[in-house]
Amino acid sequence: MTHATIIGAGAVGVSAAHHLAERGIEVTLVDKGHAAGETTGKAGGLVFCQLHEPADVRAMGYSIDFFRDLSAAENHFTYHEVGFLRTGTEREHSAFEREVSMQQNEGANVRLVDPPEISEIYPTLSLDGVTVGTYAPGDGYADPHTFTTTLLDEARAKGVTYRPGTKVTDIDVSDTPTVETEAGPIQTDTVVIAAGPWSRRVAALTGVDLPVKPYRAQALVTTPVAFDIGTVYDAHEGVYFRSEQRGGLLVGDGTEEVESDPDGYTQTADFDFLVETSDVVERCLPVDDVGIQNAWAGLCTATPDGRPLVGRPVYEPGSDGGPDDVVVAAGLQGHGFMRSPAVGHAVADIVCDGESEYPEWRPDRFDEHPGDFDIEEMLKLDGKHPGLQ
Known part of the structure; x- marks a missing residue:
């Protein structure tokens, strides 16, 4: 070769x-x-080890080390190791426990956290309805x-x-x-x-x-806010957010679980996505009528x-x-x-x-041709844990 x-x-x-x-x-x-x-x-640039499959967790161990090493070299790249918190209600508790156990077995630095510890990690985050979380301090983001x-x-x-x-x-x-x-x-x-x-x-x-099937995912960036916060994924609402370098918040995940044409998809975010995610952010964080600075859609592949x-x-x-x-x-x-x-x-x-x-x-x-198949957003817990109601 x-x-x-x-x-x-x-x-x-x-x-x-x-x-x-x-x-x-x-x-x-x-x-x-x-x-x-x-x-x-x-892409939103999230980097996290809290995935559902052992192979993916192992892969992220390699990737995170790679990002760190590249960030430490003399170049323009920076890996922002701000941590990644998933929050959930009692509905997500057992799924979080199973996943953290698996992730730890695969070498990930992740742990279950309760509301008092979540408040210590991210004091600005509202915990209304939150009963459990998972936290990996080495997760983060990059451009x-x-x-x-x-x-x-x-x-x-x-x-x-x-x-x-x-x-x-x-x-x-x-x-x-x-x-x-x-x-x-x-x-x-x-x-x-x-x-x-x-x-x-x-x-x-x-x-x-x-x-494989291409599908749309949406994100937005808000106008500047008066605080910084690491990455948070609300597993109950299916929305993530984190601080941007320029002072606003990056917010997703507006996944559209239908196939898109890569040569003819809508690259602007949907109005419903803007409204729904803005509502979640306003419930979770101390912002009032936060503005939207930019919004877009890109493609993923299922x-x-x-x-x-x-x-x-x-x-x-x-x-x-x-x-x-x-x-x-x-x-x-x-x-x-x-x-x-x-x-x-x-x-x-x-x-x-x-x-x-x-x-x-x-x-x-695959033992046989899978034929048509449903597109499934991969951050969410639904579909990965059969007992989740």
Whole structure:
């Protein structure tokens, strides 16, 4: 293995380029636009280990260490380690207990907290109805665009060739794999598909039917407020918020659980989302009639079981065969930026060694074609804990 061509210069694609270059692989990174120009650039930048699956918790252990190390180097990137608190009512209590136990078993620094401790952590937070929380002090946030461009600079210094404005038109996976682009062909040894919401369309060029669906997620930034607060996810209401560097609050999660067209979706936030999330913020924090400074929608990509697709794909889910010279890294369920260091590391392991430490993410895990499937927002507890009423 001497050369890999990566399609997509978001956080996942750039991370894959960086990790492959570290392993001595020659890399060409192409994007029809520019680095972090689409999904990554619209991400909220949350970084947290409090996930529902053991593999994801392990992945976040690697990713958080990666963010810390990159932040400590001399560059423009900063990882803001402000902590991440999930709050819940008695309805969420048992689910929180089970998840914290699993997360601790996977090495995460997280604990259950009661209302008095929550008040010590975030004194400005209203605890009306809150009976339990989970808290990870090492969680935080970072700017996805700055992360991606900073890591791209490091990757290019390691020899990665970056070709923005290069649209892929076809992929030949015969004896000599070739990525056809509007700027000419690229002969390669392995093709890595990290095209975010466009990954299914790109994979189709290789004959692969990738079971992923793009969907909208919304966020807003308020006008400045008179306090700072780390990241809070209200598990009962399904809304998160945190302080922004410029004094306002970043607020999400306006997930729309229906499929969207990546070339024709609405990039402005819905009015109902603005009203509902503003109401939650005003109930939880000491703000009155907070203004909205900016609001937008970006795309995430879902899979049938909520787990990423990272590895060598099969031509048809449930079949045995697939293109030997293709690796996919898609279906990150809205958690692509924060998991991108671990996903990039996994891609490098698969290309160089044939497997990664995340077998749960293998694209060939489906026994049969999943057909149509429901899109499920991944922060919420509903659907992950059958007994949750």
